[in-house]
Amino acid sequence: MIPELGHFALILALGLALIQASVPLAGSYSGNRNWMNMARPLAWGQFIFAGIAFALLLQAFLTDDFSVVYVASNSNTLMPTLYKVSAVWGAHEGSLLLWATFLAAWGAAVATLSRNLPLQVVARVLAVMGMVGIGFLLFMLLTSNPFDRIFPMPLEGRDLNPLLQDFGLAVHPPLLYMGYVGFSVAFAFAIAALLGGKLDASWARWSRPWTTTAWIFLTLGIALGSWWAYYELGWGGWWFWDPVENASFMPWLAGTALMHSLAVTEKRGAFKSWTVLLAITAFSLSLLGTFLVRSGVLTSVHAFATDPARGAFILLFLCLVIGGSLALYAWRAPAVSGGGRFDLLSRESLLLSNNLLLTLLTAFILLGTLAPLIYEAMGWGKISVGFPWFNTMFVAVTPFLALLMGIGPWTRWKQDDVGRLGRALWVPFVVAGLAFLLTVVFMPLLGDGWFLVPIGIGLAVWLLASHVLVVRDRLRHKTSPGAFFSDLAGNGRSFYGMVLAHLGVAMFIVGATMVSNFGQEKDVRMSPGDAQEVAGYRFVFQGVRNERGPNYIAARGHFQVFEGDRQIAELWPEKRNYFASQKPMTEASIDWGFTRDLYVSLGEPLDGGDWALRLYYKPYVRWIWLGAVLMALGGLLAITDRRYRLARKAATLPAGATAIRS
Amino acid sequence: MKARQKRMMFIGLGLAGVGVAAWLAIGALRGNIAYFFSPSQVLAKEAPENAVYRLGGLVVKNSLARQADGLTVHFDVTDNAETVKVSYTGILPDLFGEGQGVVTKGRMGPGGVFVAEEVLAKHDESYMPPEVQDTLKTAHAEGIVKMASQDTNPAGNPALGNASPDQPGRVAAGDKP
Numbered sequence: 001m002i003p004e005l006g007h008f009a010l011i012l013a014l015g016l017a018l019i020q021a022s023v024p025l026a027g028s029y030s031g032n033r034n035w036m037n038m039a040r041p042l043a044w045g046q047f048i049f050a051g052i053a054f055a056l057l058l059q060a061f062l063t064d065d066f067s068v069v070y071v072a073s074n075s076n077t078l079m080p081t082l083y084k085v086s087a088v089w090g091a092h093e094g095s096l097l098l099w100a101t102f103l104a105a106w107g108a109a110v111a112t113l114s115r116n117l118p119l120q121v122v123a124r125v126l127a128v129m130g131m132v133g134i135g136f137l138l139f140m141l142l143t144s145n146p147f148d149r150i151f152p153m154p155l156e157g158r159d160l161n162p163l164l165q166d167f168g169l170a171v172h173p174p175l176l177y178m179g180y181v182g183f184s185v186a187f188a189f190a191i192a193a194l195l196g197g198k199l200d201a202s203w204a205r206w207s208r209p210w211t212t213t214a215w216i217f218l219t220l221g222i223a224l225g226s227w228w229a230y231y232e233l234g235w236g237g238w239w240f241w242d243p244v245e246n247a248s249f250m251p252w253l254a255g256t257a258l259m260h261s262l263a264v265t266e267k268r269g270a271f272k273s274w275t276v277l278l279a280i281t282a283f284s285l286s287l288l289g290t291f292l293v294r295s296g297v298l299t300s301v302h303a304f305a306t307d308p309a310r311g312a313f314i315l316l317f318l319c320l321v322i323g324g325s326l327a328l329y330a331w332r333a334p335a336v337s338g339g340g341r342f343d344l345l346s347r348e349s350l351l352l353s354n355n356l357l358l359t360l361l362t363a364f365i366l367l368g369t370l371a372p373l374i375y376e377a378m379g380w381g382k383i384s385v386g387f388p389w390f391n392t393m394f395v396a397v398t399p400f401l402a403l404l405m406g407i408g409p410w411t412r413w414k415q416d417d418v419g420r421l422g423r424a425l426w427v428p429f430v431v432a433g434l435a436f437l438l439t440v441v442f443m444p445l446l447g448d449g450w451f452l453v454p455i456g457i458g459l460a461v462w463l464l465a466s467h468v469l470v471v472r473d474r475l476r477h478k479t480s481p482g483a484f485f486s487d488l489a490g491n492g493r494s495f496y497g498m499v500l501a502h503l504g505v506a507m508f509i510v511g512a513t514m515v516s517n518f519g520q521e522k523d524v525r526m527s528p529g530d531a532q533e534v535a536g537y538r539f540v541f542q543g544v545r546n547e548r549g550p551n552y553i554a555a556r557g558h559f560q561v562f563e564g565d566r567q568i569a570e571l572w573p574e575k576r577n578y579f580a581s582q583k584p585m586t587e588a589s590i591d592w593g594f595t596r597d598l599y600v601s602l603g604e605p606l607d608g609g610d611w612a613l614r615l616y617y618k619p620y621v622r623w624i625w626l627g628a629v630l631m632a633l634g635g636l637l638a639i640t641d642r643r644y645r646l647a648r649k650a651a652t653l654p655a656g657a658t659a660i661r662s
Numbered sequence: 663m664k665a666r667q668k669r670m671m672f673i674g675l676g677l678a679g680v681g682v683a684a685w686l687a688i689g690a691l692r693g694n695i696a697y698f699f700s701p702s703q704v705l706a707k708e709a710p711e712n713a714v715y716r717l718g719g720l721v722v723k724n725s726l727a728r729q730a731d732g733l734t735v736h737f738d739v740t741d742n743a744e745t746v747k748v749s750y751t752g753i754l755p756d757l758f759g760e761g762q763g764v765v766t767k768g769r770m771g772p773g774g775v776f777v778a779e780e781v782l783a784k785h786d787e788s789y790m791p792p793e794v795q796d797t798l799k800t801a802h803a804e805g806i807v808k809m810a811s812q813d814t815n816p817a818g819n820p821a822l823g824n825a826s827p828d829q830p831g832r833v834a835a836g837d838k839p
């Protein structure tokens with residue numbers, strides 16, 4: 001009975017979404033305040049019913065209700081409780097339910113935190129979110145109902161895919177989905193603005209914290225996914241340019257561009273139509289990502305067994321959203337263009353270049369990801385695009401991005417002059433040049449990477465020096481030692497957030513450069529007692545023993561790692577075999593380090609107690625994810641800026657006062 | 663007018679930059695794509711001799727053989743019509759298995775053995791890479807056509823097509839009781 005209640009809750013949520021998408025919108029045109037006022041409670045209602053459905057599915061997992069197909073295919077009585085919870089979003093139907101629940105949650109959050117917005121705007125924003133909600137709820141109810149029953153009921157479930165029985169993957173999808181779905185808010189604001197024909201600074205100020213919040217989730221979600229792939233897949237790589245990874249990276253790039261472009265729209269009123277276009281793009285790319293993952297049109301390590309009806313539905317939905325919003329854009333955008341003028345050398349120009357480069361990178365990745373589909377559609381054969389191509393494109397664009405990123409924070413709005421910037425920036429430039437030369441001399445590397453390492457290190461130092469100095473410059477008139485903290489408590493948060501996020505980029509550059517060029521990997525055959533040397537570390541293999549886990553049996557290897565004569569680590573890699581699915585699963589063992597990781601993964605058993613093994617040395621690999629964490633922290637600092645709190649306080653003023661202020 | 667000219671110049675430069683970048687990117691893309699071929703296509707010499715491509719199909723049961731060094735494995739990949747031997751040095755992905763779909767990337771080596779640099783792992787056991795699925799469908803369809811043409815071609819193969827009464831032994835062998 002309980003699963004039927006879940007199904008029913010979903011239908012009710014869909015019903016509420018249908019009303020949410022229509023009545024407040026109609027009210028916003030006819031000026032009917034009662035209709036517009038319905039938007040907030042409806043958004044909450046949709047969230048409550050989606051939440052009930054989610055809770056009931058969770059309950060089915062926790063009580064091992066294998067009469068539900070989805071539970072029977074993805075759970076097992078032996079599974080630890082944590083993975084029973086994460087199994088709720090471990091496969092297609094449940095992850096869609098999570099998606100729809102998050103969407104409704106964002107809607108409810110907008111309904112709650114929008115007291116300072118004009119009622120008309122709230123009604124339109126929530127109506128657009130209701131439309132998106134209809135799409136996802138309908139998709140779930142028509143093609144992928146998580147509450148479908150099976151008869152006769154199996155006695156035991158098929159277990160969750162062992163790859164997903166891991167803490168990293170329990171947390172990764174929710175963060176990623178929060179990010180994806182979060183861009184629907186920026187999208188809804190953009191569409192509402194187009195509907196109203198009024199795009200101004202206050203619109204940008206409302207959108208900014210929402211966009212940044214979604215971006216924070218997406219940043220953490222991608223970083224966690226990359227970290228998971230690194231330690232769980234046992235290949236030692238942190239990014240594979242797999243279609244599904246690209247599908248998450250493209251909205252991130254578009255979202256990053258959007259954040260920067262929103263800054264210009266808020267401060268200077270420029271780039272309005274471009275900002276709207278980016279908001280539409282970021283959300284469309286999130287939907288495209290769903291399509292690519294769920295339709296199975298591309299070969300990917302993430303691809304799941306799929307059903308063509310699902311692909312067709314998402315494609316239709318994608319066309320409606322993209323086509324509809326672009327048509328609206330073409331119709332309304334000419335009316336909202338224009339804005340402040342600016343000089344060739346100005347902060348606007350630098351942010352425009354940032355946007356151009358990020359868009360270019362997004363376009364490249366889109367091209368590489370969709371090229372196999374294009375080739376197939378044109379009858380040119382079945383292809384895959386190589387890993388090196390994506391790397392080349394990424395490495396060709398990002399140095400320019402980093403170079404400009406060091407200049408951007410120094411420039412002034414509207415116009416600036418070369419002499420002033422030169423005086424401000426010569427120090428970081430010289431320091432970065434020195435770092436470049438020192439790298440050439442002290443970290444010689446032959447082959448293709450020889451110039452990449454100095455460039456990477458040089459750019460990271462350039463970013464560091466430029467941002468440290470820009471902080472000093474901001475505080476130069478404040479003599480008290482606590483100036484920094486009072487600035488942080490005062491108006492400075494978004495500034496320091498920017499600095500922190502940019503330093504995160506510098507950290508990422510160091511990590512990616514070092515691990516790509518100095519990482520070492522060895523596939524070897526070892527007998528118990530054998531030793532192998534990788535990058536000056538000696539790995540001694542002590543053999544393998546069998547051990548039993550809760551729902552698997554594992555061959556557990558034992559390694560001692562020596563640096564010189566000193567033992568610095570013991571590693572315990574595993575090869576697991578899960579009872580229910582009978583699938584083997586490699587668990588790598590990693591010795592964590594701030595400047596290097598040592599990594600062992602078991603391959604296959606050979607005769608006589610020998611094993612095929614992989615040994616890795618990964619210098620600075622953690623900096624990649626720490627960089628992403630810094631970026632996310634920067635975003636967090638920015639959304640707590642006093643400006644947004646003031647904006648909320650201003651809500652108590654009469655509506656006329658708000659209009660004058662903006 | 664001056665501001666307008668500046669803006670036009672800015673836009674022009676931007677567009678030119680994007681154009682050049684796109685041109686370079688597409689040029690580089692051509693050198694970096696790997697085509698997909700089925701074993702039948704490889705044996706029909708449709709695949710390039712000296713380029714990297716992808717070969718996919720099902721791993722033939724009981725064909726996995728480990729070589730003396732312990733790290734090199736040989737296995738056969740089939741589309742149920744033709745079979746190609748593949749050699750791979752390194753550690754196979756977890757979900758690699760005989761009788762399952764696989765996609766390998768590499769180039770043809772001496773003696774008709776395909777030397778793979780990469781063996782694609784699957785995420786889910788019921789998942790089949792779309793290329794492999796198509797390949798099997800095509801090969802299956804061709805197989806049916808081949809069988810059908812044999813069945814309906816009594817002139818070409820009278821013994822199988824029309825069992826004549828003076829060859830009772832063949833009929834017995836063909837029709838199991």
